[in-house]
Amino acid sequence: MMKRIISCLLVCFLLLGLCPAALAAAGSPTATAAVTANAQGSATVVLTVKAGSGSSHGRVTATMPAGLTLASARSLLGSEGIADLSSTKTSLRFAWACYADLKKDTAALELKLTGKPGVYALQLSLPETKETVSVSVEIPGVFRDVSADDWFFNAVYDAYGRGLMVGESSDLFAPNDSMTRAMLITTLYRMSGSPAVTGENPYSDVPAGSYYEKAVIWAMQKGVANGMGGGKFEPDTRVTRQQAVTMLYRYAVKIAGIRTDERAELGRFTDSAKINAYAITAMRWAVGSGLMKGYPDNTLQPNGTLTRAEAATLLVWLAAKV
CATH class of the missing domain: 2.60.40.290 (Immunoglobulin-like)
Incomplete structure (x- = not known):
């Protein structure tokens, strides 16, 4: 009591x-x-x-x-x-x-x-x-190959925290590995909220049930990415810097509806002639908006392979604008 x-x-x-x-x-x-x-x-x-x-x-x-x-x-x-x-x-x-x-x-x-x-x-x-x-x-960090003094540290964990990118294993991000076409399209699909997808897969090299199947169909339907010809998407092909920028530009215009009128002249880069015609507008926007910067040797390396660390940086920049 x-x-x-x-x-x-x-x-x-x-x-x-x-x-x-x-x-x-x-x-x-x-x-x-x-x-x-x-x-x-x-x-x-x-x-x-x-x-x-x-x-x-x-x-x-x-x-x-x-x-x-x-x-x-x-x-x-x-x-x-x-x-x-x-x-x-x-x-x-x-x-x-x-x-x-x-x-x-x-x-x-x-x-x-x-x-x-x-x-x-x-x-x-x-x-x-x-x-x-x-x-x-x-x-503690999730990825033992990403250190606090790495230039891509914040971008990697921001992309991971947003659910845009995951590691290549439970504790490895593999920042210097190449980004594939399937990987990049999947990240953009996730950024859009992974919407429901209807319709058939038009590509012979996208097996049903793959982690990127819905993302590839979505990208084709929305005009974010096209196939590589011959009825193939080439999901495992390494994505180049100009291909990546073009996909991000199309996402910004067709999906996100964000400002894309920034333009920069590309003549100051010594390899600007290597930019394919399809990518010129996207590359001018990327440089003009600050999304992409040149290398110390005054090149853009448009045909260089995009690394996973670089992809994380681009994605986080774009996600902040959406």
């Missing part, structure tokens, strides 16, 4: 916002926070309350630093008392009231965080004691 009365009183403290005054009088305990687990793209943080007078109740608030998402939060106090927890993807509010002071080093709160690879400074505030508990949260 006595426990029930105490429970009711504690609920009142939590719900009516009377905790601050009560906690200030009792003196909130010091807390610590530490990363207890790391996995690809995520980390787990546990807040621990040290034992002492006033540890029977406390309050914690936090705002996630940019780039870090609060995937879930849960109280670890169990039947020790009552917890009031509310959270969003970017913020947290947690208060607890227990029947007695907590045992030494009691785990009180577990946070599961996700984000792009990197190290984040997470600040957990204890309002009553005006303390701030800081914890360095490292989000």
Whole structure:
């Protein structure tokens, strides 16, 4: 009976916002926070309350630093008392009231965080004691062949986070591998929301059920990409830089409806004569809009193979405009 009365009183403290005054009088305990687990793209943080007078109740608030998402939060106090927890993807509010002071080093709160690879400074505030508990949260990378100092780091993880590109294996992105026609069309199909596709596949070299079948049919129907002649699409052929830019230009015009009137003169590039007639408008737009830049030797290399890292860069640029 006595426990029930105490429970009711504690609920009142939590719900009516009377905790601050009560906690200030009792003196909130010091807390610590530490990363207890790391996995690809995520980390787990546990807040621990040290034992002492006033540890029977406390309050914690936090705002996630940019780039870090609060995937879930849960109280670890169990039947020790009552917890009031509310959270969003970017913020947290947690208060607890227990029947007695907590045992030494009691785990009180577990946070599961996700984000792009990197190290984040997470600040957990204890309002009553005006303390701030800081914890360095490292989000491990998914791909072990993409390092933070690589020029394509942000683009790769942005493309991956948007669901446009995946790795060539569970932990390898293969940034320097060639992009194929099938790969590029599939990324544009995903960017468009992977819409339903009807109609027959017109190409003899696209086997039914392949990962790119729907994307190829969609691209043909929308005019984003054409076949290579002879009733073939050549899905496994390496896509050149001018082919890629042309597909992106057609996507921008026919699907995204974004501005494409930027034009640049290409004569300043020493290999501009190698640009095929079908790709000139697209290449002028790509250079004029900043989508594509020349190489240090003042070339565009229109017939050079597009790498997966370069593809990620182009796709992220275009996705930001859509």
